[in-house]
Amino acid sequence: MASLLVVIFVVEVAVVAVNSIGAKSINDLLWNLYISTPLGTSKQIREQRELQASYLKVRRDLNATSSQDEFAKWAKLRRQHDKMLEELEKKKSGIDASRGTFDKTVSGARWFCTSGLRWFLPFWYSREPIFWLPHGWFPYYAEWLISFPRAPLGSVSVASWQLACAGVVALLADTIGAIVRLVVDARQKAQAKAQQARRKEEPVRASAARSEDDKTESKKEL
Numbered sequence: 001m002a003s004l005l006v007v008i009f010v011v012e013v014a015v016v017a018v019n020s021i022g023a024k025s026i027n028d029l030l031w032n033l034y035i036s037t038p039l040g041t042s043k044q045i046r047e048q049r050e051l052q053a054s055y056l057k058v059r060r061d062l063n064a065t066s067s068q069d070e071f072a073k074w075a076k077l078r079r080q081h082d083k084m085l086e087e088l089e090k091k092k093s094g095i096d097a098s099r100g101t102f103d104k105t106v107s108g109a110r111w112f113c114t115s116g117l118r119w120f121l122p123f124w125y126s127r128e129p130i131f132w133l134p135h136g137w138f139p140y141y142a143e144w145l146i147s148f149p150r151a152p153l154g155s156v157s158v159a160s161w162q163l164a165c166a167g168v169v170a171l172l173a174d175t176i177g178a179i180v181r182l183v184v185d186a187r188q189k190a191q192a193k194a195q196q197a198r199r200k201e202e203p204v205r206a207s208a209a210r211s212e213d214d215k216t217e218s219k220k221e222l
Contacts, residue, residue, distance in 0.1 A: 005130050005161065008121060012165040015114045016173045023110065027103050034102060044098070048091045055084040122159045129155030 018026065035042045062077040127150050133143060135154065143154050151157035 004121070004125060004128065004158070007117075008130075008158065008162050009165045009169075011114065011117045011121070012162065012169045015118065015166075016169050018110060018114055020173060020177075023107065026110070027106055030106055031099060031102060044091060044095055048088065048095065051084060051088055051091065055081070055088060058084060118162070122157075122162060125158045126150045127152075128158060130158060130161045131156055 035045050058077055058080050062074065062081050065074045065077055067074045129147075129151050132155050133146065138146070146160045147153050147155050147157050149157065149159060151160075
């Protein structure tokens, strides 16, 4: 069951990645990728941006036109302004509805590929051994625990392998996160020290420049 072994490990990595990045960030990234493709929503967003640019132009012209001195022009611009505003609201409502449907679809797919598989695999493959332990290396109670709940005695069950993968992946994630934080903190401290050094050098340079100017003036007087 080498393929199942890898699948369980990949699922645990995906769960940790989703929890670390955040569901909203993933949805936003996928939405930006989705609207960059030549699909219906991409066309709607492009039309909305074009309409918004035209609306802003009409709005500027309307604000620059006097309703008393140029009433006919002002009334025409006002009608265009109201019509474009109504169209913008309709397009925004349509895009918001598409985004809501997209988020639901992505959230459902993400749940199925992570939490859903975490529950399904141990249930469906509860009798399947991931791999076999060396005979006689472990006592009976250890073999029973490792094969829990229904895998053959002396083998590693899906649940045990999943638990081991979750622990290892979580440990690796914490280690990588700690290393990244240390690197970022060290870089920030180095930048802060460099800024402090530059601030200390500036008064010294200024005083040195003033002393040079004073020497030059004294030489001129002599």
